[in-house]
Amino acid sequence: MKFNKLFSAALLLTVATLPLTTSCNDYLKEKSESFIGPDQVEDSKEGVDMWVTGVYSNWLDDMFRWSEFPRVLEMDADYISGPDWLFSSLGAGNFQGESALDKMWKGPYNLINDANMAVRYISQMKGVDEAYKNNAIGECYFQEAFAYFLLVRAYGPIPYMAEDVSNSGEFMHSRRPVAEIYDHIIDLLTKASSLMYTRNNSNYKTGHVSAGSAAGLLAKVYATMAAAAMPAGTEVTVRTGAPYVTEDGKKHYRMPTAETFKKTAVEGYENMDAQALYKKAAEWAKKVIDGEYGSYELTAYDDLWKHSHCHDAEMMWGVESTTGDATYCTNVHTYYSGYKKSKGSPFIESGGWIGCTNNWYHLFDDQDYRITKGVRHVWRYYYQEDYNGAFYYPQSWSVKITGMDADGNYVREPDTEYKKTGMNYQYNQSSECLAFTTKYDDVDDDATQYAESFWPFLRYADVLLIYAEAENELGNSAEAMHYLNIVRKRSNATLMETPATKTAMRSTILEERAKEFACEGDRRWDLIRWGIYLQAMNAIGGRDDANINKARTDRNLLYPIPTDEINVNDSINSNNPGWN
Template sequence: MNRHIKYLATLVIGLFLASCADLLEEKTYTFIAGEDLVNNNNYDQLVTGAFNSLNYGFEWGNYHTVVNFDCDYQSGPAWAFGTLGAGNFYEHGSVINFYNYYYITIHRANYHKSLIAKMSIPDKVKANAMGELAFLKAWSYFNLVQFFGDLCLYKESIAEGADLYKPRSPIKEVYEHIIEELKFAEEAMYSTQDPEYKIGHVSRGAAKALLAKVYATIGSASMASGNISVMGGPGHFYNENGAKQFIPVPQKLTFQKTQVAGYEDFNSAEYYKLAMDKAMEVIQSNDFMLYPSQEELWSVASRNRGEFIFTLQTTPGSTETSNYVATDYSGYFKETGVMSSGYYVQRDHWYQLFEENDGRVKWGVVHRVPVSTNSAGKLVYSYYPAKDSAKVRLGLDGYDPSDILYYSAHLYGSKLKKFYQVTVPLDGQRTDFNFPFLRYAEVILLYAEAANEVNGGPTPEAITQVEKLNFRNNSTPVGEIGETRAWTQESFRSYILEERVKEFAAEGIRKFDLLRWGIYLQTMNAIDVDEKDVIKRRQKRHLLLPLPANEINTNPFIETNNPGW
């Protein structure tokens, strides 16, 4: 981090804008001093330049591997998951880049915000631009504090006089600043319904939604005790002959949550009340909406609209602002029609969470993958899941009797169609997948989670809100479930946690959920080694990521790394 700060202090804005893509037309500002930018009133370039730094973590896959690989339901070939996926975090390039890139983003947000504050532009325009940068800074710190704990807290830029080196501030102080920035942003930014709002930018509703998520994170992490259940456990065993046998159905595992270290001084009930109220503000604003089906949700036409509150902004054909996410998770088609790549899949235990006609698996999972061609040049397909064998035999639901079941690490699992939401062909090159950071569906589930904790069980309004998702996904309405098995606070808590992993698979949310609920170690260790031979066994040190060695070596205020590293 510090080498980036020094560079910023030396070149001022030059470092950052020099890294932006040509398509953003910021090359002309590469070596222009801050005063000239102020005089030219280039606020839009400064906002774009700051948000563009989010693409750094996707240029070679750093962000999504850090947030997705280390959880219970994500897996793939052991060669792909042998480091991050196996808990080997220390000095891993993706972890280092995750840390450094978010600090670059924080320093951009601080410095660019200070420049815009000096500009002679309409007050409403200035407030919105500064609000967007405050949101970006809050988002960056929110990601860092959950993974690294105590952080060096920069409330202003080096150019404004901030010390180059700082001691780590406690988690509570970091969250106080996150909340401060988001409260400013929710007042300063445009609503999506304002005529001045630009598609693809964050909005007032985005700040409120992120505030709700921050409050709920604090509420769950600071909760001293309570039970919560997950569906998991081992995915295989070895029989008396030494042959691997799959365990297709996950077990119900009930854990006693632990309070997350660093959150002891928060009042869980207070923050859950804040989360409930803030999420309802978003719901009542009508700034966002749910799409009626998974297919429409993940159509190209839906990008940056409706349900998508905050996503990565990409451009096809640009190395700096495009990525391999779609290729890595869903695969691409060779000229022969055979699919290649797509190595990162959801484990079979994830698929087994769903009812058969739930749109998130019926439409949302790739059930037939062309894996080869036969001697006649005809494509040979692998089918998934194994329990669809009767449909395959009868040629139902799009299957063909010639389809073959493969248990290969990247074939036996769920490839998700959500990653097809790109405007360019899936041909193995970079695509413009807008990684979803925050969706309206999460606001609904955050409201239900918070209402359950505040009221000692689900309220009628919480049931109503969740049923919006049930109807969209064609799953049994939560109210109907409650008629046959009355909901308790614990059972509804577990239901919401499961709905989150079903709805947001591979969207960078599951590990954060396991951490904030204090059940990360229990959940991962119940698997031990998954059916693809990926090590899921974890120790206490894995509760936080290690700081980069360079941060320890250069910052005189930091003498030790996170516990165990």
Template sequence: MKRLHILLIAAAGLLFTTSCKKTLEEKAYSFISPDDFYSSGDDAKVAVNGIYSELYTYDLYLQPFWNLTLLDDDHVSGADWYLGAAGAGNPQSYWGIDRPWAGLYLIIARANTVLEKVPGIASANITDDLRSRVMGEAYFLRGWAYFQLVQLYGGVPLRMHSLSVDPNQNVPRSSVKATYDSIISNLKNAESHLFYASDSRSGETGRVNKGVAQGFLAKVYATMGSGALTGSITVRGGEDNAFYPYTKTVVAGYDSLDSKACYTLARDKALELINSGEYTLFDNWADIWLKANRNLKEHMWEIQSLAGSSFLNDLHAYFTAGSYPFGLGAVWMTNNHYLNYEEDIDTRVLDGVTHQYTAYRAVSAGTNYYYPSWKSAKYSTDASGNSYYNNGGTDDKAFVTKFSDVSSPDVSTSDAFFPVMRYSEVLLLYAEAENEVTGPDANAYLYLNKVRLRSKATSAPAGLSQDEFRSFVLEERGREFSLENIRKYDLLRWGVYLQVMNKISLGQNNISKVRTTKNLLLPIPTSELSANSAITSNNPGW
């Protein structure tokens, strides 16, 4: 892993320093031209690391990318000073609202250059396997970037060449379907070029590989399938945490897609990956989040971090109970979502929520708190006789433990990893897709229950109808991936985001959950509208 970070730093510092003037414009800080640079296998590796390096910026995973989405769902609450913008339906008030567009198109620009230049490296200077791997990573990252863009903005301009090859800045928005066609083409190319993680040719730890490409193909197909589906789905929520049925309509732009065909492709691709034997679940749910287990078993792709380097983030400070800069963390799971689990047996809340903690104080001891207030007999005193407090109101904060195990918890930035895809998602994607293609058969139950039983939860209820199984899987994804930046995308692809959020209205800690049509998509940045005359209007409501 150290090798990966050294290469990333070199790539970010030497080759891929960029200007903010134009999203797709690379500013040269060296006399070495791209043609001169791409001359060896080492050059190809540095170049593809330059694509990865954009993930570790304030365009994307250092904050804006998850701030604009993770904070904006029905299962999250937090401090009003932090959730008062994007978390309250006001992304325009957040300083980073335009950054994901810039960051994702920068990934695309760099991938385009790699895909144009690496094929021209002389065979004497690069092995066939390395060329294939680098090309596969570039295809994947380009496809992944467009997948994020279509979910956040709808149909977007498809820029498939570097500006040196195609200098035209005025590219119109493609349809949602055309954008997905490009995503699938890129991910299929990635799949054919990459190697499984178990193959020594797959490269350094932390890179994407063939299994990750297959997992994302399954996810893309399922996103298309759910977006194009009609029917009904039930979601637990509202202020009373009851079960509310919603009519599921086709998501705008997905009307030309064949839902069952998409789900068939999702099921088959997920099963192909399952049958490959490349990944397994950790036996104990809590083991997923140990530092020692990063990049192992079910961790298919994580955003890496490295203590003592510039590759650090704010996850520990914002998402854990005892926060160095704030005293207490700024984001937590809602009480209602906590009650969606079997709280006395499910390790995703027994081990996944901090039940006794102390507010961080640099000088004096902070206050001891316990959670939840209704479990005072269990949590108000620890084994050493120390007392913990909860006022039954504002003290009820379900801080997750997912980002707690870091090298230096007493600093404002840390080396927490962020999961982009875990193997449990592949299992749940299979269960979801099989239900939509065939119904809730034994295979659908098998993979759903693999996820549930691993966390000591009871098996899913037998005899569910197709609609009931669909609803159960959606809720299971909410339980399994809480605060992993998946829930909002799920509500959007099922077409129930507005209904679910507005059913809550005013959430825990007085965080507004009221949403309007404009909250379905982010606004295209004004800088893009000014520079690209082929885009004549913004997204609805913006």
């Protein structure tokens, strides 16, 4: 495995100065300028904290800092869209032409290397009680496992590193089979779940991962393997289709239609036992639900995306940044919400680019909070100030907002709340008018490009839906529906009755995941594990709402390994199929 040697060498000098990624705070703002080597880190709780902090910091002072994350996880999916200049090669399916994918490979491997080194040094400490050391080691195991989980889903067979480079001296590792990598992930998470504090333990530090995080991720890992191992031909229904219909030369949104896809085999998972894996997924998810690893609950919808609630029990693992820090910052708020001309201004100066499509928006009940509150319906860009303009969404709101139908014909007076503003409302079929999420809106200063953000990688809602999925595949559809409805109830969605078939329930759960985890980097990986990625992408008919190319071929099932890795690592002789 080839690493960025300069980064690795720098880490040896700065391990004590790096901030913790998932924690809110003060020490994110107060970074020491001193430089020390790993052998100089004191044998104490403070020394343990330095090592753990160094591992976590990879997320901000590496992967999220330059905005490659979350784009590399998010932009290649059926329900996500945005401007072509932002989606570029990645969004159009030309993965090898996307420089950001280098970080998708190198970032997790740098993290794995640092986690291995931290475990090695923490294990040697004599002046720290075992519980504290074990918790720290468990946190490192979790981070390492999560990095491998990102990599194996994206690249298939990948190298495994048992030791850090500074100890082994080995930079080159061959790719290992998918099943073997999952064995390592399961081992790491199983150990982490037993080593870490629960979130109810008085020693647990807010913002860190916990035993429950490991158990929840383990359920997700098993469900990923299980779905991928389901037999070819397994049916899944997705509501999809071309974004617009053209009538009399004009484009109008269309309602998505249900299409049933037959699963294709997912390479690397063929010899796995889907039923056995779903039993493990259900087992681990239920342990979390029953509180064996700490108490978890859903946050009320009105609080769910407030930054002050990013450490609620629902948020089991995520990456948090602070405002305005040039090193430990992200562009999450800018990309999804946009920053304003001035604090509190109604006008977006820049950003607010990434959104969801009409097909996604029309999956919801009309009263579902995830679109009534979770989608931006009226917004204004800086260039609309001169003519008192504003955009609106969706197109079907045309009459209530403007008084005219989608063809520009007068129907009636607009609703009072819109008429009294006197604004010139407009809608168009472009990246300017998408279903933009409000998940990342809440910040202290909405006029800064690098506002604080929390990117959730694992929520308790995910554990509930994983449990529902597993129980359905195990033949317990009523149990599955009960837990699905817990998630729906929180969002004021209509509670559902159990569908007549396992296929219908499977499709309902997958659709619920698309609604619940929109703009959280999950959709591509759900389509991949279910073996319906190509069908779902190509069902759009070529171009989406913002004219982004969604046509895909077999080579898009896996990301290409970076070219410089192939060139330097003698243990890797070829790239993934379809990539040079």
